[in-house]
Amino acid sequence: xxxxxxxxxxxxxxxxxxxxxxxxxxxxxxxxxxxxxxxxxxxxxxxxxxxxxxxxxxxxxxxxxxxxxxxxxxxxxxxxxxxxxxxxxxxxxxxxxxxxxxxxxxxxxxxxxxxxxxxxxxxxxxxxxxxxxxxxxxxxxxxxxxxxxxxxxxxxxxxxxxxxxxxxxxxxxxxxxxxxxxxxxxxxxxxxxxxxxxxxxxxxxxxxxxxxxxxxxxxxxxxxxxxxxxxxxxxxxxxxxxxxxxxxxxxxxxxxxxxxxxxxxxxxxxxxxxxxxxxxxxxxxxxxxxxxxxxxxxxxxxxxxxxxxxxxxxxxxxxxxxxxxxxxxxxxxxxxxxxxxxxxxxxxxxxxxxxxxxxxxxxxxxxxxxxxxxxxxxxxxxxxxxxxxxxxxxxxxxxxxxxxxxxxxxxxxxxxxxxxxxxxxxxxxxxxxxxxxxxxxxxxxxxxxxxxxxxxxxxxxxxxxxxxxxxxxxxxxxxxxxxxxxxxxxxxxxxxxxxxxxxxxxxxxxxxxxxxxxxxxxxxxxxxxx
Numbered sequence: 001x002x003x004x005x006x007x008x009x010x011x012x013x014x015x016x017x018x019x020x021x022x023x024x025x026x027x028x029x030x031x032x033x034x035x036x037x038x039x040x041x042x043x044x045x046x047x048x049x050x051x052x053x054x055x056x057x058x059x060x061x062x063x064x065x066x067x068x069x070x071x072x073x074x075x076x077x078x079x080x081x082x083x084x085x086x087x088x089x090x091x092x093x094x095x096x097x098x099x100x101x102x103x104x105x106x107x108x109x110x111x112x113x114x115x116x117x118x119x120x121x122x123x124x125x126x127x128x129x130x131x132x133x134x135x136x137x138x139x140x141x142x143x144x145x146x147x148x149x150x151x152x153x154x155x156x157x158x159x160x161x162x163x164x165x166x167x168x169x170x171x172x173x174x175x176x177x178x179x180x181x182x183x184x185x186x187x188x189x190x191x192x193x194x195x196x197x198x199x200x201x202x203x204x205x206x207x208x209x210x211x212x213x214x215x216x217x218x219x220x221x222x223x224x225x226x227x228x229x230x231x232x233x234x235x236x237x238x239x240x241x242x243x244x245x246x247x248x249x250x251x252x253x254x255x256x257x258x259x260x261x262x263x264x265x266x267x268x269x270x271x272x273x274x275x276x277x278x279x280x281x282x283x284x285x286x287x288x289x290x291x292x293x294x295x296x297x298x299x300x301x302x303x304x305x306x307x308x309x310x311x312x313x314x315x316x317x318x319x320x321x322x323x324x325x326x327x328x329x330x331x332x333x334x335x336x337x338x339x340x341x342x343x344x345x346x347x348x349x350x351x352x353x354x355x356x357x358x359x360x361x362x363x364x365x366x367x368x369x370x371x372x373x374x375x376x377x378x379x380x381x382x383x384x385x386x387x388x389x390x391x392x393x394x395x396x397x398x399x400x401x402x403x404x405x406x407x408x409x410x411x412x413x414x415x416x417x418x419x420x421x422x423x424x425x426x427x428x429x430x431x432x433x434x435x436x437x438x439x440x441x442x443x444x445x446x447x448x449x450x451x452x453x454x455x456x457x458x459x460x461x462x463x464x465x466x467x468x469x470x471x472x473x474x475x476x477x478x479x480x481x482x483x484x485x486x487x488x489x490x491x492x493x494x495x496x497x498x499x500x501x502x503x504x505x506x507x508x509x510x511x512x513x514x515x516x517x518x519x520x521x522x523x524x525x526x527x528x529x530x
Contacts, residue, residue, distance in 0.1 A: 003027055003506060005042035009053035009477060013467040014452035016445050024053055026473040029506040033469050044508075048477050051500060052444070055452040055465050056083025056474030057428045060281040061217075061248055061410025063087065064141070065094045066113035068521075069131065074138045075515045076415050079495045080428040081476035083504045084140040084524070086410070086459060089248060090219040091148030091188030095128035096173050098153035105152050107305040108192075111291040111348070111385045113414060126180035129523045137521030139504065140474070142459055144217055145177035147187040147205060148194040157304040159196045167204065174208040181525025183459050184214035184246075189221035189230070190294060192301035199233055206241035213460065213526065217246040224254040224338050224392075227264055235271040238278060246458065247280035249412045251288065252397040253390075254338030261397035265404060272406070279458055281410030282401055284430050286393040287489070289347060289412070289421035292386040293379055295336045297324050305384050312376045322372045339392050341371040345489060348387040348418035349378065356418040357490065360388075389421050389489060399441055408455045422492040426485025429496035433484035444480060460526055477501035 002025035011034065012019040023037035059077065062085035067074050077085060087093070092112055097105065102120055122128045125145060132141060150173045154166050162170065174185060185206055188194045206216045216237060220230035231247065238245035247268070252260045268278050293301070293308065300321060301308050311317040325334055336344075341361040349355040355363050355378065364374035378386055401407055411427040413420070423430075428451060435441040442450070456465025463472045476499065483498030502510035507520035 002032060002037075002040060002042035003044065004503065004508070005037060005040065005045045006048040006053055006475070006477060007038050007045060009048035009051055011467055012052055012054045012445050012448050014055040014449055014465050016449040018445055019052065024467060024475065026475070026503065026506050029473055031467060031469055031471050031473050031475075034467060046477075046501060048501075050479070051477050052480050053467065053475060053477045054448045055467055056476055056502065056504060057081045057409070057451040058083070058455040058461070058465060059085040059411050059427070060246070060408045060455040060458070061086060061089050061412050063089060063113060063412070063414035064139070065092070065414070066109070066118055067415050068137045068141060069118045069135050071415065073515075073517050073519065074415055075495070076425050077411070078138050078502055078504075078509045079499060079515060080425065081478065081499050081502055082139055082428060083474035083476070083502065084142060084461070084464060086142040086144065086183070086455070088144030088146050088182070089186050089217060089412075091146040091186055091191060091194040093125070093144060093146035093149045093186070095122060095125040095145070096150065096153055096177060097123050099123065101152060101156050104156065104304040104306070105149070108152065108157070111293070111387055124180055125177035125182055129181060129525065133523050136519035137523070138509065138519060139521045141521060141523045142461070143182050143523070144184050144186040145174055145182040145209075147185055147197065147202065148191060150174055150205070151193045151197065155193065157193045157302060157307075159299065159302040161198065162201060167201070170205060171208050174205050175212075178209055178212035178214055181523075182214065183526045184217055185209040186217040188219040190219065192298065195221070195298045199236060202237050203240045206237050206243045210241050210243035215244040215246050215459070216241065217248055219248045223251050224257050224335055227252060227257060227260055228267060231264060231267050235267070235276055235278060238271075238276050244277040244279070244458070247278065249288070249410060250280040250282045250401050250407060251393055253288065253392045254335065256338055258394040258397060261400040265400060279406045279408065280401075281408045281455075282398070283410060283412050283423045283427050284398065284402065284435060285421070285423055286395060286398060287389050287391045287421065288393070289387060289389045289423075291384075292346070292375070292388045293384050295375060296321060309380060309384060312380050318373070318376055321376065325372060335390070339390050343391040345389040345391070346378065346386065347389050347420050348416050349382050350385050350417070352378075352381060353418065387416055387418070387420065402435065402441060407450065408458065409451045419489070420492050422485065422487035422489060425487035425492060425494060426496055429483050429499065430485035432478070432480070433498070437480065437483070461524065473503055473506040475501070475503040
């Protein structure tokens with residue numbers, strides 16, 4: 001007897017093949033059988049005729065590291081059909097932790113993870129995974145170990161190369177995290193302390209992850225004027241460390257750089273042709289989002305958040321920051337210069353909800369200061385715990401990247417207060433609604449492949465990403481004529497339409513469009529020493 005039986009669905013299995021009308025039976029945590037099963041007994045039968053059934057969506061780039069510990073239930077991803085999230089991205093994992101530097105690291109993470117009302121009662125990646133398992137999770141979790149986290153544990157927020165001893169200590173921490181089950185090493189090369197590392201440091205640490213069969217996932221050093229050089233560096237790291245490379249949230253940022261997607265994609269595909277294993281992920285929006293402090297020069301972050309705030313209180317240092325951001329060569333170095341203050345939307349401003357949803361230049365007008373001072377004042381008033389949305393991309397570039405068969409879906413999100421980026425609630429339904437049904441950029445089977453078997457293969461999730469007997473029972477059932485995102489920049493906390501049922505590890509997480517509140521997620525681990 002099946003525990004669940006979906007009857008009469010159009011089963012799109014995740015391989016990219018066309019769908020076929022089938023029944024799908026689930027027993028325990030696995031898919032037991034796919035075929036003509038309508039007469040078989042089951043504890044619960046669900047009529048899925050007229051609906052699409054496919055594997056649970058895998059969010060290849062998530063920042064749910066803290067929310068899996070902070071929230072009793074997170075339906076922002078589950079109601080999109082997400083069953084698995086890859087965390088620890090952009091160089092920021094929540095482990096390993098050095099007790100001596102923990103408080104400074106926690107302050108560094110606060111804005112990034114949407115507040116940190118959590119107990120830091122772990123040290124290693126293994127400890128963190130155990131705490132997450134004890135708490136329970138809405139989705140499955142695939143952890144990466146962050147280069148920035150490792151560097152902060154050993155070198156704090158120092159802007160210098162590591163000593164030989166520090167390099168060995170960082171390698172040991174990466175090795176420990178990989179042995180504890182991490183799936184690879186991530187970097188965030190626009191953020192402190194990751195931005196202070198040179199290419200050789202990254203190569204040496206990536207070699208350690210490669211020894212365990214891991215990948216190297218990178219928020220590159222530049223996604224704007226220096227995009228091509230940054231992509232070349234990522235490829236170099238993959239080649240020299242003999243490690244697969246995942247380029248995070250592939251984009252072309254800033255109007256002066258628009259239409260560089262062809263050169264960007266050609267650079268990656270040239271590397272793929274000569275044997276460098278490079279893939280990427282993407283969210284289907286023209287705006288990005290990150291912490292407001294990332295607009296400051298890298299040197300302003302040296303020493304950590306409190307040192308940065310002290311600098312912003314110093315009149316002379318503020319003048320230096322303003323001069324640097326306005327300098328003639330700023331356009332080639334500063335994302336702010338390429339985006340502009342009006343294209344920066346304040347998303348989360350603890351203590352100042354009236355600023356949330358406002359453009360930065362409008363806030364400057366209200367404060368009666370110039371926009372550079374408004375940027376620094378908002379950081380001071382929020383204790384650097386502010387997030388922003390940046391409107392910085394061109395649809396033609398987005399589509400050029402989306403069409404590549406090696407690009408998978410990643411939301412680049414976690415729950416945040418205020419007015420977070422709508423990708424938190426809409427990434428996967430938006431792909432299915434806007435770019436499949438409405439624009440026909442992708443076929444439905446290809447879009448599903450990008451959200452299921454492609455990331456499963458990339459991260460080594462051998463029992464997920466396909467609808468087949470013996471696979472983990474991560475399943476989404478949706479209406480292909482209704483599925484759509486409803487979250488907007490003005491009203492981001494809106495759930496999508498058309499997602500009828502979601503099953504994670506055999507447990508219904510959404511039934512008839514309503515969340516069940518179940519916590520069926522697991523912490524998945526990879527430990528394979530080569």
